[in-house]
Amino acid sequence: MKSIEEIQHEIVEEFENLGDWVEKYNYLMELAKSLPPLDEKYRKKENLIEGCQSQVWLAAEYSDGKLYFQADSDALITKGIIALLLKVFSGQTPNDILNANIWFIDKIGLSAHLSPTRSNGLVSMLKQIRMYALAYKTKFNL
Amino acid sequence: MFDIQKVRNDFPLLQNTIYKRPVVYLDNAATTQKPRIVIDNTAEYLSKYNSNIHRGVHYLSEKMTEAYESARQTVKNFIGAAHHHEIIFTSGTTESINLVAFSFGEAFVEAGDEIVVSQMEHHSNIVPWQMLCERKNAHLKVLPITYTGELNMTALTSVVTNRTKLIAITHVSNSLGTINPIKEMIQFAHARSIPVLIDGAQGIQHQPVNVQELDCDFYVFSGHKIYGPTGIGVLYGKEKWLEKMPPYKGGGDMIKTVTFEKTIYNDLPFKFEAGTTNFIGAVGLATALRYLNDIGRADILKYEEELYSYALQKMQTIDYVRIIGTAEHKTSIISFLLQNIHPFDTGMMLDKMDIAVRTGNHCTQPLMKFFGIEGTVRVSFAFYNTIEEVDYLVESLKKVKQLFS
Numbered sequence: 001m002k003s004i005e006e007i008q009h010e011i012v013e014e015f016e017n018l019g020d021w022v023e024k025y026n027y028l029m030e031l032a033k034s035l036p037p038l039d040e041k042y043r044k045k046e047n048l049i050e051g052c053q054s055q056v057w058l059a060a061e062y063s064d065g066k067l068y069f070q071a072d073s074d075a076l077i078t079k080g081i082i083a084l085l086l087k088v089f090s091g092q093t094p095n096d097i098l099n100a101n102i103w104f105i106d107k108i109g110l111s112a113h114l115s116p117t118r119s120n121g122l123v124s125m126l127k128q129i130r131m132y133a134l135a136y137k138t139k140f141n142l
Numbered sequence: 143m144f145d146i147q148k149v150r151n152d153f154p155l156l157q158n159t160i161y162k163r164p165v166v167y168l169d170n171a172a173t174t175q176k177p178r179i180v181i182d183n184t185a186e187y188l189s190k191y192n193s194n195i196h197r198g199v200h201y202l203s204e205k206m207t208e209a210y211e212s213a214r215q216t217v218k219n220f221i222g223a224a225h226h227h228e229i230i231f232t233s234g235t236t237e238s239i240n241l242v243a244f245s246f247g248e249a250f251v252e253a254g255d256e257i258v259v260s261q262m263e264h265h266s267n268i269v270p271w272q273m274l275c276e277r278k279n280a281h282l283k284v285l286p287i288t289y290t291g292e293l294n295m296t297a298l299t300s301v302v303t304n305r306t307k308l309i310a311i312t313h314v315s316n317s318l319g320t321i322n323p324i325k326e327m328i329q330f331a332h333a334r335s336i337p338v339l340i341d342g343a344q345g346i347q348h349q350p351v352n353v354q355e356l357d358c359d360f361y362v363f364s365g366h367k368i369y370g371p372t373g374i375g376v377l378y379g380k381e382k383w384l385e386k387m388p389p390y391k392g393g394g395d396m397i398k399t400v401t402f403e404k405t406i407y408n409d410l411p412f413k414f415e416a417g418t419t420n421f422i423g424a425v426g427l428a429t430a431l432r433y434l435n436d437i438g439r440a441d442i443l444k445y446e447e448e449l450y451s452y453a454l455q456k457m458q459t460i461d462y463v464r465i466i467g468t469a470e471h472k473t474s475i476i477s478f479l480l481q482n483i484h485p486f487d488t489g490m491m492l493d494k495m496d497i498a499v500r501t502g503n504h505c506t507q508p509l510m511k512f513f514g515i516e517g518t519v520r521v522s523f524a525f526y527n528t529i530e531e532v533d534y535l536v537e538s539l540k541k542v543k544q545l546f547s
Contacts, residue, residue: 021494022494022545025490025491025494026545029545029546053502054486055516074516075484075486076483076484076487076546077487078486
């Protein structure tokens with residue numbers, strides 16, 4: 001498994017090959033469409049992160065010391081960014097998630113989507129990922 | 143003669159390029175841009191006359207007080223009120239409604255009484271009444287709407303009862319653009335001695351309003367949606383109601399005498415203007431209203447109507463656009479969905495094409511629920527928008543559709 005740092009570098013490289021915003025968002029939409037569908041058992045209220053603009057579902061599974069995330073959104077662009085976040089975080093250990101410095105969003109010019117003023121559920125999703133990491137870290141004394 | 147190019151030049155923000163071209167600002171129902179004269183005038187008052195009103199003996203305070211009271215006069219004339227003391231300056235529509243919900247409620251609403259709102263109201267014209275009803279053990283009743291997005295006027299006779307104490311209804315729907323038959327509503331209510339509050343947040347800037355002709359009991363609106371500054375709004379109330387309503391906030395300037403035993407409240411309008419008011423904002427609002435009068439209200443409204451019917455007709459011909467709200471009488475607002483594309487996605491893409499729109503539920507969740515949707519894309523026009531901008535919007539929607547197919 002690649003480290004969070006390595007994956008961020010990879011994403012940034014991918015985006016550097018893209019031209020204008022049309023290509024960027026086209027790529028995001030492709031990512032969105034390729035995101036594995038959310039297991040229906042997870043599509044429930046407890047996993048829903050409500051934003052004013054779009055909704056996000058997030059579920060976590062813990063196995064062999066690592067956290068695996070599943071997520072979905074009703075908006076395609078939000079879903080594309082979710083796909084990026086899952087690339088980075090899914091399959092990492094709770095400690096690595098908690099210690100991670102996430103810088104790739106800024107670098108690829110999508111930071112507006114993760115600003116607290118945009119209520120699309122992504123900021124809360126990021127917070128929720130860290131909460132899961134903290135919960136499992138505490139539970140298993142990691 | 144209405145000169146669109148001259149008008150556009152009056153608004154500095156419209157000259158700005160966000161990404162590639164000057165912004166196509168179609169979020170006017172959220173807030174309007176400010177003409178240079180409002181910006182300059184605000185700066186002038188701040189730099190030459192800033193001083194607290196009604197209190198100082200000095201020259202500056204007198205100048206500022208004069209400007210503030212003259213702003214009240216300008217508002218009074220703009221909406222055709224009978225008296226200047228029927229104009230209360232507030233922070234905006236929301237505060238105006240909260241003021242009436244509290245003060246009217248204190249004076250006139252008892253347990254078991256009813257307040258009537260409609261299904262298309264903005265949360266600001268729902269929640270304050272809910273709070274009042276909770277406080278007084280009263281009931282909130284809802285006038286239903288039809289699938290075209292119009293008030294179901296035939297339901298009025300069953301929703302309004304002899305316990306109804308007030309009807310609060312929007313002039314123009316902020317989500318759909320429907321112009322409600324408020325005059326008819328007021329006549330119906332007055333025949334039963336029920337007062338009516340009109341939420342004019344989306345009405346005042348797009349419809350001629352004369353509160354005496356309408357005979358409404360309250361009319362409320364925000365300054366920032368009619369080309370004035372933020373943080374200033376108006377509550378118009380008939381003297382006969384305002385006189386009987388207790389103050390909403392206590393503080394300075396709203397009193398005549400204060401002892402620890404008893405306070406004698408000041409007269410209208412000061413009774414409702416506790417504390418230091420937004421006097422700079424009031425002057426800015428008056429400047430905006432005078433600006434509209436100088437261009438000519440009738441000309442503005444005529445231009446807006448032409449632009450709107452052009453836009454509506456254009457949008458209606460696009461087969462992948464579903465317009466939400468198809469009332470016969472509409473103005474300035476078009477709410478729609480682009481195929482099955484999420485409104486947020488559409489809005490984000492339009493932003494990249496320098497078009498500013500609003501997406502979401504527009505603070506009307508009950509209305510969205512009625513239509514069975516999460517939200518819409520909303521474009522809302524002002525008199526500085528152009529036919530070319532409408533064409534560009536339509537072209538851009540085509541591009542968005544292609545991007546998502």
